[in-house]
Amino acid sequence: MAVIQWFPGHMAKALRQIREQMPLVDIVFELVDARVPYSSQNPEVALAAGDKPCLLIMTKTDLADADRLKEWLDYFAQKGQPVLALDSRRQNVAKLVTAKSKEILHDKLAEEAAKGMKKRPIRAMCVGVPNVGKSTLLNHLVKKNVAATGNRPGVTTGQQWLRSSAELELLDTPGVLWHKFASQKQGQMLALSGAIKDSLYPKDDVALFALKYLRAHQPEMLKKRYRLTDADLDEAVTDPDLLLTITQKLGMRDDYDRASERLIFDLRKGKLGPITMEVPADLNEDGINE
Numbered sequence: 001m002a003v004i005q006w007f008p009g010h011m012a013k014a015l016r017q018i019r020e021q022m023p024l025v026d027i028v029f030e031l032v033d034a035r036v037p038y039s040s041q042n043p044e045v046a047l048a049a050g051d052k053p054c055l056l057i058m059t060k061t062d063l064a065d066a067d068r069l070k071e072w073l074d075y076f077a078q079k080g081q082p083v084l085a086l087d088s089r090r091q092n093v094a095k096l097v098t099a100k101s102k103e104i105l106h107d108k109l110a111e112e113a114a115k116g117m118k119k120r121p122i123r124a125m126c127v128g129v130p131n132v133g134k135s136t137l138l139n140h141l142v143k144k145n146v147a148a149t150g151n152r153p154g155v156t157t158g159q160q161w162l163r164s165s166a167e168l169e170l171l172d173t174p175g176v177l178w179h180k181f182a183s184q185k186q187g188q189m190l191a192l193s194g195a196i197k198d199s200l201y202p203k204d205d206v207a208l209f210a211l212k213y214l215r216a217h218q219p220e221m222l223k224k225r226y227r228l229t230d231a232d233l234d235e236a237v238t239d240p241d242l243l244l245t246i247t248q249k250l251g252m253r254d255d256y257d258r259a260s261e262r263l264i265f266d267l268r269k270g271k272l273g274p275i276t277m278e279v280p281a282d283l284n285e286d287g288i289n290e
């Protein structure tokens with residue numbers, strides 16, 4: 001399988017700007033995709049944040065598995081990492097995010113008040129991998145469509161300050177990846193989630209990775225979506241065999257590229273059902289999902 005890497009110049013620049021702005025903010029909102037909570041956590045963000053408090057925000061929870069989401073929330077809580085899982089469609093996210101930020105910054109704000117300093121908005125920087133939902137969340141927080149959003153990575157190209165209320169000031173940033181993923185699996189997970197430009201990874205590799213995962217962990221989803229029988233699964237000994245079977249079931253003859261694309265997009269859009277492709281138990285002693 002080809003190794004997925006993507007760190008073009010504009011991301012190096014975006015990361016530099018994140019480092020430059022860090023001293024100006026009180027808190028970092030790091031967004032991770034609830035379907036791939038490990039793989040979508042960018043180690044460069046923690047490095048850039050240094051001692052700044054960080055609120056981890058799990059996005060796309062509507063597309064994730066509810067039980068596994070709870071497992072991740074427990075995992076982060078055990079690590080002492082403040083975390084929120086948000087469903088912007090159902091919740092008043094502004095209230096939740098503001099309350100949590102105040103809780104995290106309680107001591108700092110109390111100290112300022114004790115010194116007689118004027119009450120001021122909390123300044124937060126919103127960071128995360130491309131397409132994770134940063135601008136969408138910020139639009140919800142400010143209750144206006146001021147930040148451009150789109151279902152592809154690389155929509156936000158520069159930083160932008162947004163004023164939410166008297167209580168919050170928010171910095172939107174372009175999505176960033178990093179030089180070297182911890183494992184090949186991480187690159188595949190990121191590609192599947194939609195964090196990497198589709199023109200930059202081999203679709204059949206990522207589709208085969210998805211098939212291997214689904215066959216092992218979610219065979220029922222696979223069977224239901226592509227009308228596969230147990231016999232179909234048994235007969236397709238290898239993953240390429242299975243891709244061939246699905247290609248034919250989709251009426252795409254031998255157009256594996258098209259079928260690969262369909263599989264990736266179906267999974268990403270939740271057409272197979274809510275899915276979380278990583279669990280805390282997958283992480284090794286070094287905290288890596290290999």
Ligand SMILES: Nc1nc2c(ncn2[C@@H]2O[C@H](COP(=O)(O)OP(=O)(O)OP(=O)(O)O)[C@@H](O)[C@H]2O)c(=O)[nH]1
Nearest residue numbers: 060131132133134135136149150151154155156175
């Ligand atoms: N289903 C679902 N889709 C979401 C959610 N949050 C964001 N999206 C979608 O994800 C896509 C990307 O959202 P953006 O807010 O543009 O992502 P971004 O992190 O700002 O992306 P870049 O600016 O490219 O780094 C859009 O199509 C959003 O509608 C969510 O909670 N659930």
Ligand SMILES: [Mg+2]
Nearest residue numbers: 134135155156
């Ligand atoms: Mg954006």
